Amino acid sequence: MEAFTFHNPTRIHFGVGMISKLGKEMQDAGIKSCLMVAGEGSIKQNSVYTQVLDTLNNHHITVHEAWGVQANPTLAKVREMVTLAHTLKAQAILAVGGGSVIDSAKAVAAGVFLDDPWDAFGGNVPVKQALPIYTVLTISATGSEMNGNSVLTNTDTKQKWAFYSPLVYPQVSIIDPAVQCSLPFKQTASGAIDAISHVLEYYFVNQTALSTQAIDDALMKTIVDMTDRLMENPGDLVARGNLAWCATLALNGISGMGMKGGDWACHQIEHAFSALHPDIAHGEGLGVVFPAWIEYMSEKYPSRYARWAKNVWGEDSVSRGVQRFRDKIEAWGLSGSLRDLGIRERELPELLELIMIRPTVGAVSKLSAAEVEALLMLAY
Amino acid sequence: MEAFTFHNPTRIHFGVGMISKLGKEMQDAGIKSCLMVAGEGSIKQNSVYTQVLDTLNNHHITVHEAWGVQANPTLAKVREMVTLAHTLKAQAILAVGGGSVIDSAKAVAAGVFLDDPWDAFGGNVPVKQALPIYTVLTISATGSEMNGNSVLTNTDTKQKWAFYSPLVYPQVSIIDPAVQCSLPFKQTASGAIDAISHVLEYYFVNQTALSTQAIDDALMKTIVDMTDRLMENPGDLVARGNLAWCATLALNGISGMGMKGGDWACHQIEHAFSALHPDIAHGEGLGVVFPAWIEYMSEKYPSRYARWAKNVWGEDSVSRGVQRFRDKIEAWGLSGSLRDLGIRERELPELLELIMIRPTVGAVSKLSAAEVEALLMLAY
Numbered sequence: 001m002e003a004f005t006f007h008n009p010t011r012i013h014f015g016v017g018m019i020s021k022l023g024k025e026m027q028d029a030g031i032k033s034c035l036m037v038a039g040e041g042s043i044k045q046n047s048v049y050t051q052v053l054d055t056l057n058n059h060h061i062t063v064h065e066a067w068g069v070q071a072n073p074t075l076a077k078v079r080e081m082v083t084l085a086h087t088l089k090a091q092a093i094l095a096v097g098g099g100s101v102i103d104s105a106k107a108v109a110a111g112v113f114l115d116d117p118w119d120a121f122g123g124n125v126p127v128k129q130a131l132p133i134y135t136v137l138t139i140s141a142t143g144s145e146m147n148g149n150s151v152l153t154n155t156d157t158k159q160k161w162a163f164y165s166p167l168v169y170p171q172v173s174i175i176d177p178a179v180q181c182s183l184p185f186k187q188t189a190s191g192a193i194d195a196i197s198h199v200l201e202y203y204f205v206n207q208t209a210l211s212t213q214a215i216d217d218a219l220m221k222t223i224v225d226m227t228d229r230l231m232e233n234p235g236d237l238v239a240r241g242n243l244a245w246c247a248t249l250a251l252n253g254i255s256g257m258g259m260k261g262g263d264w265a266c267h268q269i270e271h272a273f274s275a276l277h278p279d280i281a282h283g284e285g286l287g288v289v290f291p292a293w294i295e296y297m298s299e300k301y302p303s304r305y306a307r308w309a310k311n312v313w314g315e316d317s318v319s320r321g322v323q324r325f326r327d328k329i330e331a332w333g334l335s336g337s338l339r340d341l342g343i344r345e346r347e348l349p350e351l352l353e354l355i356m357i358r359p360t361v362g363a364v365s366k367l368s369a370a371e372v373e374a375l376l377m378l379a380y
Numbered sequence: 381m382e383a384f385t386f387h388n389p390t391r392i393h394f395g396v397g398m399i400s401k402l403g404k405e406m407q408d409a410g411i412k413s414c415l416m417v418a419g420e421g422s423i424k425q426n427s428v429y430t431q432v433l434d435t436l437n438n439h440h441i442t443v444h445e446a447w448g449v450q451a452n453p454t455l456a457k458v459r460e461m462v463t464l465a466h467t468l469k470a471q472a473i474l475a476v477g478g479g480s481v482i483d484s485a486k487a488v489a490a491g492v493f494l495d496d497p498w499d500a501f502g503g504n505v506p507v508k509q510a511l512p513i514y515t516v517l518t519i520s521a522t523g524s525e526m527n528g529n530s531v532l533t534n535t536d537t538k539q540k541w542a543f544y545s546p547l548v549y550p551q552v553s554i555i556d557p558a559v560q561c562s563l564p565f566k567q568t569a570s571g572a573i574d575a576i577s578h579v580l581e582y583y584f585v586n587q588t589a590l591s592t593q594a595i596d597d598a599l600m601k602t603i604v605d606m607t608d609r610l611m612e613n614p615g616d617l618v619a620r621g622n623l624a625w626c627a628t629l630a631l632n633g634i635s636g637m638g639m640k641g642g643d644w645a646c647h648q649i650e651h652a653f654s655a656l657h658p659d660i661a662h663g664e665g666l667g668v669v670f671p672a673w674i675e676y677m678s679e680k681y682p683s684r685y686a687r688w689a690k691n692v693w694g695e696d697s698v699s700r701g702v703q704r705f706r707d708k709i710e711a712w713g714l715s716g717s718l719r720d721l722g723i724r725e726r727e728l729p730e731l732l733e734l735i736m737i738r739p740t741v742g743a744v745s746k747l748s749a750a751e752v753e754a755l756l757m758l759a760y
């Protein structure tokens with residue numbers, strides 16, 4: 001097993017009604033005012049907003065509100081919120097929403113100490129300070145509630161880039177699965193594919209990390225089973241809860257220990273899709289890339305991909321495993337190809353250019369531009 | 381899935397050569413002198429002691445040494461070390477050893493702020509402060525390197541009691557699987573049973589925590605497979621590493637989320653064995669109690685025990701699963717019954733008295749004294 005360091009200081013309160021714990025947590029940390037970052041208002045329809053205001057009021061915490069974060073969140077919106085955080089002298093950033101909202105909150109928390117928040121994403125300017133971050137999760141997908149990652153799109157340059165800092169792990173994240181029962185199934189399924197993809201980014205990198213692979217098998221199988229249950233009954237709280245916790249574990253470190261940091265070719269490829277088409281849901285895009293990537297890579301490394309087909313899908317061949325994965329994605333109502341996603345063949349050269357910001361992508365195998373092009377054709 | 385809170389702030393450095401990271405970690409925390417707690421000298425035979433001194437010297441940290449912690453560590457020894465920590469004005473406690481050493485270090489770290497360290501174990505005096513704890517692990521078993529638990533024996537009263545405090549999670553723990561290659565196989569196997577037992581204490585409590593159960597299946601199966609490999613080849617570093625990481629995960633919180641805190645009847649029963657016979661290895665004792673407990677409990681709750689037999693052992697009946705578990709314990713050279721452990725039938729009444737400090741034990745089912753007696757007979 002390869003060497004690794006594990007450290008994840010985020011405190012999770014998980015369960016129905018747990019939003020009520022937020023106010024005391026922030027009060028105990030000495031916070032008197034915060035900037036709440038939120039999306040386009042769904043939290044006003046499902047009682048989350050009211051629950052958040054109640055617990056903050058009960059603990060005498062002033063809340064200023066910044067609404068309007070969209071899926072595939074943008075640098076422009078973050079810059080606007082950084083200005084607001086400065087003006088309000090916010091002591092903490094509270095993200096109430098899904099991965100886009102939490103990622104934006106992290107960029108704001110670090111951005112108030114930088115000339116420009118995008119500096120963190122270039123990787124040239126190190127993040128040395130950040131406001132404390134609290135989150136109330138409303139859709140399980142990205143794992144951002146328990147890690148130090150943030151992904152943002154610079155719409156001017158069509159760059160969808162990430163940054164990582166140990167300083168932007170949330171202090172406390174609240175995961176109440178009940179608030180996810182009103183999600184449209186397509187969002188639930190897209191989140192499930194996102195979570196499976198996080199596990200897959202690690203799974204094939206190192207065959208000596210047997211304990212991590214066994215945990216990853218467990219996570220992937222449970223995510224598939226729970227999503228199937230939620231397609232039948234969106235109010236199934238047992239399935240909501242288990243899907244939610246698996247999605248958190250899929251990118252909080254546990255799923256990748258001994259995996260040398262993971263592969264990440266598929267994420268880099270998908271980020272180019274949504275940089276070009278901001279309407280593409282991240283999870284849905286990954287559901288197109290990953291089956292093609294597994295198909296392509298399994299010819300190079302048959303045995304490690306065979307393990308996945310066997311352990312996750314109970315199939316004796318990779319091609320049958322990939323078929324089961326594709327069938328599942330289709331059954332969940334998600335796109336099965338680049339074409340279905342709305343990407344046109346003539347856009348492929350521009351996509352390729354956005355993907356290949358370095359000479360190769362990936363770690364299991366370092367894919368050249370020609371190989372990524374072949375993979376895109378396979379996914380088209 | 382039941383509500384839970386997860387928070388584990390310990391930083392793990394895992395891998396061959398990682399002991400070298402200790403000095404900088406302590407220096408970065410501003411520590412200039414520490415009290416090193418250790419066992420009976422095995423770390424002088426396997427280079428661990430030299431590696432620890434090197435990294436501390438390189439970072440100008442003065443180390444005072446307290447040797448002599450034994451398996452089933454005692455309150456008397458902890459009291460002695462608390463006095464030493466006071467005299468030396470130690471800024472931190474460094475545990476270099478296995479679970480007994482780390483548990484003792486935790487009792488010292490909290491004990492310096494109490495009238496008597498045993499106060500923490502009674503649960504009557506809350507732990508409000510503790511010195512920071514650092515650990516270098518030399519045998520994977522208890523998970524103490526990444527949790528807030530400590531178990532100690534008061535030999536005067538024959539009480540083997542535990543305490544938990546969020547203040548005694550180690551700041552940093554180093555897990556170098558290579559230093560475990562020289563362990564006698566019986567110690568490796570006893571540690572493996574201890575780790576499996578931690579998972580089992582949670583596994584049966586709640587059938588709605590499907591994600592946790594799936595992870596637990598993965599942990600138990602991997603522990604069994606890796607221990608089998610180590611019986612063949614004690615120097616198998618892949619097996620050492622994966623066993624070590626599973627043992628840490630078995631009691632760092634991950635294996636028990638949504639399981640309402642676990643059952644713990646078997647641990648309470650085993651603690652009485654070793655309070656009476658301090659020479660009984662904790663893991664070996666648990667290997668006698670657990671099969672009997674599963675057999676006994678499966679008559680009350682057939683389906684949840686059937687899942688274990690199926691998923692961990694591939695067997696269609698609990699009795700065959702228990703048989704496979706017992707066969708494995710025997711194959712690893714560990715005792716299969718109370719009689720084999722050296723406990724005499726005439727000691728059973730005293731055992732029962734030590735176990736039943738409350739009217740019932742356990743959570744899956746609250747076992748009365750009569751039921752525990754029946755269980756002991758089954759294990760005899």
